[in-house]
Amino acid sequence: MPKTPRFTPKHNEEKQSRNAEVTKANILSAAIEEFAQYGLSGARTENIAKRSGVTKAMICYYFKNKKTLYQAVLNQLVLEINESFEAIDIEQQPVEQALESIVRSYIKFESKNRWHGMLWFQEALQNQGRYGEQTGWQEGFQSIVKLLEKGINEGVFRKVDPFLTAINILGICSFYFDAHENLKYLEPDRELLSSETIEQQTDAVLDLLVSGLMAS
Amino acid sequence: MPKTPRFTPKHNEEKQSRNAEVTKANILSAAIEEFAQYGLSGARTENIAKRSGVTKAMICYYFKNKKTLYQAVLNQLVLEINESFEAIDIEQQPVEQALESIVRSYIKFESKNRWHGMLWFQEALQNQGRYGEQTGWQEGFQSIVKLLEKGINEGVFRKVDPFLTAINILGICSFYFDAHENLKYLEPDRELLSSETIEQQTDAVLDLLVSGLMAS
DNA sequence: ATTTTAATTAAACAACTGTTTAGTTAGCGT
DNA sequence: ACGCTAACTAAACAGTTGTTTAATTAAAAT
CATH class of the missing domain: 1.10.357.10 (Tetracycline Repressor, domain 2)
Structure with a gap:
């Protein structure tokens, strides 16, 4: 099981090179933008990678493949809209x-x-x-x-x-x-x-x- | 220069196998549907071909390439909307x-x-x-x-x-x-x-x- | 009828794109 | 300080997709 890396405990969380949660989130938010503009088949993993500043391989590393990533984006969005309106x-x-x-x-x-x-x-x-x-x-x-x-x-x-x-x-x-x-x-x-x-x-x-x- | 094939003059215009204007129009209308759903990068020429009942090659034969076809679709739509509302x-x-x-x-x-x-x-x-x-x-x-x-x-x-x-x-x-x-x-x-x-x-x-x- | 030309296709090709692999590096735990 | 593991990368790979080629066929022209 993966141990959860925390933010840099000392100084501040300026820039941290390696952090699974953060890059995962970065990919997700980049994916939202790309999918929002181009849809599932129109979106390019290359673009998502560039937008989030990582390599294409990372996408599969964290999200298996393009379609799964798309589903993750959808789920993420459902979460966000729910928490925004339940209040x-x-x-x-x-x-x-x-x-x-x-x-x-x-x-x-x-x-x-x-x-x-x-x-x-x-x-x-x-x-x-x-x-x-x-x-x-x-x-x-x-x-x-x-x-x-x-x-x-x-x-x-x-x-x-x-x-x-x-x-x-x-x-x-x-x-x-x-x-x-x-x-x-x-x-x-x-x-x-x-x-x-x-x-x-x-x-x-x-x-x-x-x-x-x-x-x- | 291409001579313009006319509709079958006799009987009626039932089904005519080879007619440039018609297939061109078929491709165009199939392309509208595909592009409308999937956008430029998401659309697949294969789908457009299937929808219009021709081979992929026909698309390039009549419209050079995907992007040009997309432009043709856009122009077509501008024409249609204009003639619908100028009245x-x-x-x-x-x-x-x-x-x-x-x-x-x-x-x-x-x-x-x-x-x-x-x-x-x-x-x-x-x-x-x-x-x-x-x-x-x-x-x-x-x-x-x-x-x-x-x-x-x-x-x-x-x-x-x-x-x-x-x-x-x-x-x-x-x-x-x-x-x-x-x-x-x-x-x-x-x-x-x-x-x-x-x-x-x-x-x-x-x-x-x-x-x-x-x-x- | 025959020839010619344009419409059409199947298959090859080339370019692109998603996924995998193998290897590298940063950072944590000891 | 050292080693181990997880984060990460570059490049190869495989599958898909856009485009081209060469051959085929229907219809018009002679």
Whole structure:
């Protein structure tokens, strides 16, 4: 069994040449980027190696092969999304406020975590790892549906189709980031990923959704 | 110089074994599907060949190589989207009605033309062919922005950010189709691509957008 | 009918890419 | 300080994939 190497105990953890955990993590995060851009068959192990500053052999050393690495990436992402969203308590807050906090945290997640949405999209396009069937984000989706139903029953939201509307909410939040590389040419001056613009976008989304959903 | 073979003049154009135009078109449409799913580097010429029922050699015979074929696909798609949207006259109609006809025709286009949106997304993810810079869809986008500005000036629409809102409209319309392979697991009973559900989705989108945008 | 040309294919080729191997080195434990 | 083990590398290997070649066949032209 492998003994777990620790960070350099003295001085600080400046640069440490050999550390299994670290390089493994480096490969994984490089792989996320590569797979997010190019998908399973389009990704190149060479690129993943370069991105993480190791040789191709390391990938097989730690992850057996490309496909296994891809699965590892998928699992990693499921973990990350779960821990990001389990904190939110929708049940307590009033529906309008709950909607706002969901949208805010989802947009924040997408902006901090670009690769996630992109990889999710690759999965949608190619559907190889059956990411769509994985638990985790499905529950998140269902909680949006529930929230909408609750709001409708309370008479706060208009009578929309909860399922389709939940999809559309997801779409509004994701599209801006996932399609960014194409959208950025539209108004080159406006830096779409700057924190100010993201702030404006968040407001725009909330504005549109709240006005679109509220009764009366 | 190649003489252009015509369709069989007599009887009908049932099945014709050898016809450059037809096989070229077959390859092109097979390539659209393959590239839309797997992107440039992920696509396999072998698959494109199989999908179009010819040998790999034909691809190079007609399109030189994979990259050139990819460019041809991109050009083809620009043509198609242009001819689909140049017909719409937004200027004349009242803004609310114009918005509705844009959304309707955009959703219809996406539903009839699944690969387009998917390929556009691949471009967004990998940004290799600079599809985002290509003319055509940018103009379409600008016309949505213009429409929103007009509606705001007339006091029909609320004072939203026209640029961001245009992106969000696009997002709502696209996401449903582009992410379909992941969304379809959410409610397996509901056939998302059936004409009824698409109809419902169109109504849901229009409902959300109109309520979200209208003043008063 | 025959010739000619373009469309098409099968198989070889070449380039690329994922995986393995054998060997090297850093760092920990003693 | 020394040796052992795990982290790591370079290069070879094997499998895949894009492209080319040479031969074949269908259809148009004469």
